[in-house]
Amino acid sequence: MRLPFHFVVDPQGWICVGLIVFIWLYNTLFIPKLILFPRFEEGHVSAAAIWAYYLSSLLCVISLLRASTADPGKLPESPKIPLSERDQWELCNKCNLMRPKRSHHCSRCGHCVRKMDHHCPWINNCVGEDNHWLFLQLCFYTQVLSGYTLVLDFCHYYYFLPLRSKNWDLFVFKHELALLRMSTIMGLLLFFGMCGLFYSQLVGIITDTTTIEKMSNCCEGISRARKPWQQTFSEVFGTRWKILWFVPFRQRRPLSASNHCASHV
Numbered sequence: 001m002r003l004p005f006h007f008v009v010d011p012q013g014w015i016c017v018g019l020i021v022f023i024w025l026y027n028t029l030f031i032p033k034l035i036l037f038p039r040f041e042e043g044h045v046s047a048a049a050i051w052a053y054y055l056s057s058l059l060c061v062i063s064l065l066r067a068s069t070a071d072p073g074k075l076p077e078s079p080k081i082p083l084s085e086r087d088q089w090e091l092c093n094k095c096n097l098m099r100p101k102r103s104h105h106c107s108r109c110g111h112c113v114r115k116m117d118h119h120c121p122w123i124n125n126c127v128g129e130d131n132h133w134l135f136l137q138l139c140f141y142t143q144v145l146s147g148y149t150l151v152l153d154f155c156h157y158y159y160f161l162p163l164r165s166k167n168w169d170l171f172v173f174k175h176e177l178a179l180l181r182m183s184t185i186m187g188l189l190l191f192f193g194m195c196g197l198f199y200s201q202l203v204g205i206i207t208d209t210t211t212i213e214k215m216s217n218c219c220e221g222i223s224r225a226r227k228p229w230q231q232t233f234s235e236v237f238g239t240r241w242k243i244l245w246f247v248p249f250r251q252r253r254p255l256s257a258s259n260h261c262a263s264h265v
């Protein structure tokens with residue numbers, strides 16, 4: 001039975017995704033309880049700050065779910081290769097299936113992926129032609145959420161007035177310092193990690209080079225005629241409304257129907 005979503009059976013990947021979900025859950029639970037709600041009660045922050053935190057948290061987890069369960073561009077077993085593209089296809093020596101050039105065989109997923117960028121253990125999925133934009137969306141919302149968390153952690157100690165009424169019997173206030181230190185460490189790692197990743201991914205899209213090609217110094221990638229950045233952006237984000245790439249429920253329309261004919265068999 002074919003599942004309506006893509007699911008990679010890899011226990012190591014499940015552990016990595018579990019860790020990311022733990023970090024998300026930790027901050028989504030403790031930051032409002034420790035900072036936002038008490039500060040709202042004492043008039044230090046508005047209700048909009050609480051709503052904004054929960055909204056960025058929701059967008060972050062939706063983009064994680066979508067990037068993890070989206071088909072990255074798996075090649076079907078018997079693809080229909082358009083006559084005009086015959087010379088653009090080659091045989092994979094691992095799965096013995098035909099694939100377009102610039103596809104790559106992922107040993108963790110066990111199949112070939114069109115224009116594979118890399119396999120990301122943190123989403124337990126490949127990043128390829130069809131979910132690259134969802135991966136960028138996840139990087140973006142993780143930066144927003146971790147950046148917001150860091151601002152709140154900083155303001156709690158160095159900017160806002162001390163809280164007047166704290167219920168010291170509550171677990172969160174008894175262990176406030178340790179809980180917020182953990183949150184700050186997670187926030188720093190994720191924020192700077194995601195900033196670097198997001199920037200390198202954008203450079204990769206502009207220069208039309210995947211992470212695998214960069215790492216292997218693929219000669220083919222270097223000798224290819226460079227496409228204009230507008231075209232490479234359309235290939236990643238789709239042809240319609242690509243300026244709204246960050247909208248979580250948007251559907252991507254591929255640049256060319258022929259790119260996808262292989263998957264509709």
Ligand SMILES: [Zn+2]
Nearest residue numbers: 092095105112
């Ligand atoms: Zn293969």
Ligand SMILES: [Zn+2]
Nearest residue numbers: 106109119126
């Ligand atoms: Zn993979």
